[in-house]
Amino acid sequence: xxxxxxxxxxxxxxxxxxxxxxxxxxxxxxxxxxxxxxxxxxxxxxxxxxxxxxxxxxxxxxxxxxxxxxxxxxxxxxxxxxxxxxxxxxxxxxxxxxxxxxxxxxxxxxxxxxxxxxxxxxxxxxxxxxxxxxxxxxxxxxxxxxxxxxxxxxxxxxxxxxxxxxxxxxxxxxxxxxxxxxxxxxxxxxxxxxxxxxxxxxxxxxxxxxxxxxxxxxxxxxxxxxxxxxxxxxxxxxxxxxxxxxxxxxxxxxxxxxxxxxxxxxxxxxxxxxxxxxxxxxxxxxxxxxxxxxxxxxxxxxxxxxxxxxxxxxxxxxxxxxxxxxxxxxxxxxxxxxxxxxxxxxxxxxxxxxxxxxxxxxxxxxxxxxxxxxxxxxxxxxxxxxxxxxxxxxxxxxxxxx
Numbered sequence: 001x002x003x004x005x006x007x008x009x010x011x012x013x014x015x016x017x018x019x020x021x022x023x024x025x026x027x028x029x030x031x032x033x034x035x036x037x038x039x040x041x042x043x044x045x046x047x048x049x050x051x052x053x054x055x056x057x058x059x060x061x062x063x064x065x066x067x068x069x070x071x072x073x074x075x076x077x078x079x080x081x082x083x084x085x086x087x088x089x090x091x092x093x094x095x096x097x098x099x100x101x102x103x104x105x106x107x108x109x110x111x112x113x114x115x116x117x118x119x120x121x122x123x124x125x126x127x128x129x130x131x132x133x134x135x136x137x138x139x140x141x142x143x144x145x146x147x148x149x150x151x152x153x154x155x156x157x158x159x160x161x162x163x164x165x166x167x168x169x170x171x172x173x174x175x176x177x178x179x180x181x182x183x184x185x186x187x188x189x190x191x192x193x194x195x196x197x198x199x200x201x202x203x204x205x206x207x208x209x210x211x212x213x214x215x216x217x218x219x220x221x222x223x224x225x226x227x228x229x230x231x232x233x234x235x236x237x238x239x240x241x242x243x244x245x246x247x248x249x250x251x252x253x254x255x256x257x258x259x260x261x262x263x264x265x266x267x268x269x270x271x272x273x274x275x276x277x278x279x280x281x282x283x284x285x286x287x288x289x290x291x292x293x294x295x296x297x298x299x300x301x302x303x304x305x306x307x308x309x310x311x312x313x314x315x316x317x318x319x320x321x322x323x324x325x326x327x328x329x330x331x332x333x334x335x336x337x338x339x340x341x342x343x344x345x346x347x348x349x350x351x352x353x354x355x356x357x358x359x360x361x362x363x364x365x366x367x368x369x370x371x372x373x374x375x376x377x378x379x380x381x382x383x384x385x386x387x388x389x390x391x392x393x394x395x396x397x398x399x400x401x402x
Contacts (some may be wrong), residue, residue, distance in 0.1 A: 012143075012352060016134035017196070020143055022185075022192050023127035024150045028227070029185040030120035031154025033097050033178040035114055038239045038364075042246060042253060045127045050106075052142060052243075059239055060364030061110045065117025066124070066357045073125035074350025078343065081195035082126040089122020089355040090165040090186035093227050095178030101172040115333075119180075121353070124149075128349045133196025134338040137400070138279060140334050145275020148330035149268035155238055156264035159257045163242070167253070213340045213348065219399045220339055226393040227332045228355040230292060232386040233299055234325040235363040236379075237263075241318055244376050249311045259315045263322035270323040275330045284335045289394045292309035295387030298324045303381035338400040 023174055038059040046049040050058075077085045096116035128145060135143040158174070165173040173241070213220055245256035278287045298321040305314040333349065340348035371379045 012135060012139055015336050018145075019130050019134050019193060019196070020146060022189050023086070023123075023130045023299075024147055024153070026090055026185045026189050027123040027147070027150035028154040028157070029090065029178075029181040030093055030123045031151045032157050032181060033093055033116055033154075034066070035155045035158035035238070036162050036174050036178055037061060039158050039242060039257075040166055040174075041239070041243050042163055043166045043171070050374055053365050055369030056239065056364030058106065058110055058113065058364075059378035060361045061113035062117030062120065063235075063357045063361040063364075065114040065119075066121040067354050067361060068114075069121040070120035070125055070353040070357065071350035073122045074346035074348070076346075077126045077129055078346035082130050083195050084191070085122050085126040086130075086193060087186050087190035089119050089126075090182045092116075092122075092188065094179045094182040094186060095119075095214035097175050097182060101175035101179065104267055124353045125346060125350045128333050128337055129346055130193065130196060132334075132345055133342070137338065140338070141275040141277075141284065141330070142272065143275070143278035144330040144334040144337075145272040146277070148271040148326070148333070151329070152264035152268040152271070152326055156261040156268075156370045159242065159260035159264065163257050165255050188345060211341065212344065213344050217399065219395050220336060220351075222393045222395050223332050223335050223339075224352055224355045226288075226292070226390040227328065227352060228359040229386045229390040229393075230295065230325075230328045230332075231356040231359045232363060232367075233295055233321070233383050234329075235316065235360040236367050236383050237322045237325055239364055240367060240371060240376070241322065244306070245315065245318070248306065248307070248376050249314055251311070251315075259318065260322075263319040266319055267323040267326045270327050271330050274327045275334070278331055278334070284331045284338075285395050286397050287327055288331045288335070289391065291324065291331070292387045292391045292394060294324045295328075296384050296391075297320075298379055299387070303377045303384070306380060307377035335398060338398070340402075 041052075041055045041059060044055045044058070073085060073089065093116050096112050096119055100112035100116065103109055105114055127150070128144070131143045131147050132140060161177060162174040164179065242256050242260050245251040245259060246253060251259070274287060274291065278284045281287065298317065300320045302314065302317045305317050332353065336352045337345040338346050367379060368385070370382065
């Protein structure tokens with residue numbers, strides 16, 4: 001396994017940008033479905049009296065489904081390619097979204113959210129491989145940063161669309177929207193995505209063990225662990241930011257949704273900028289360290305503003321904190337794929353996502369119960385401990401496999 005050096009710029013084929021656009025759109029549609037339960041919390045908690053911890057559990061249901069399916073989707077992608085994994089997964093997501101729109105009762109809704117999350121995991125496992133396969137290494141930070149805007153883009157659409165649709169029409173309306181979008185993208189990806197070219201794997205010599213990046217070093221393990229820690233602030237803010245603005249700072253639903261959408265939009269731009277910076281400095285891990293340190297600072301600032309009840313300042317810091325909290329994703333995904341190599345990147349990205357979504361699954365009920373016990377400001381301050389714990393896990397330099 002080689003140590004990286006600062007890369008030179010390489011030409012990117014036009015087809016790579018088409019694949020990237022389809023990958024971004026596909027995962028954004030999946031993210032809309034995954035985010036919909038979180039933005040049903042105001043309706044469930046305020047209008048229907050569902051306790052916050054239970055509403056958070058429902059919001060975590062898609063993450064549970066993703067945890068169960070990510071590694072399997074990654075293995076299927078390594079074996080059969082990206083095109084039909086993405087298209088088929090989106091088609092399944094659409095089916096579960098339409099079924100959830102019609103099912104009565106919260107138990108059935110939760111089960112379909114789990115199944116839909118498992119189906120939507122296909123885009124997370126496969127779209128990263130599309131980027132790694134079609135883009136040269138010197139441009140992957142930028143490309144993966146663009147690819148990573150899919151998640152905040154889907155969350156932003158959910159923040160703007162789900163609360164008014166759910167309040168005005170019912171829970172079924174935003175689920176129909178998610179089903180329609182994933183259906184359209186399933187067809188588009190089946191037509192437009194081509195699997196990237198792959199070099200033939202070098203057969204192992206007699207007596208030589210097949211390549212396994214997890215045996216080569218602890219690099220991937222460290223990235224997986226620190227990424228699970230760094231995802232806690234991200235999902236804390238995306239799950240409870242809206243309800244905090246409404247109940248803690250007395251914002252109306254429309255204005256609060258606009259703040260969350262702005263945070264997601266600016267966060268998307270931040271991912272692109274951070275990825276481009278990592279290309280220019282020739283290191284993913286160095287920039288990752290900067291992001292983790294910033295995460296500690298902004299979560300403490302958010303706790304301070306919330307404790308002082310500064311409504312406008314809290315909203316501004318919430319936008320900054322949300323931007324910082326998502327900035328690590330593209331860096332860590334690129335690091336994982338480059339270190340794993342083409343024969344392992346699908347499985348490694350599946351493991352990466354699994355660790356993140358295990359942490360994310362705990363955020364809904366866990367942070368919901370913490371907020372109930374100590375309030376939002378103290379909870380935000382305690383969440384700052386997770387990026388602090390991630391800092392010593394960051395490897396000193398990048399690694400990549402040929």
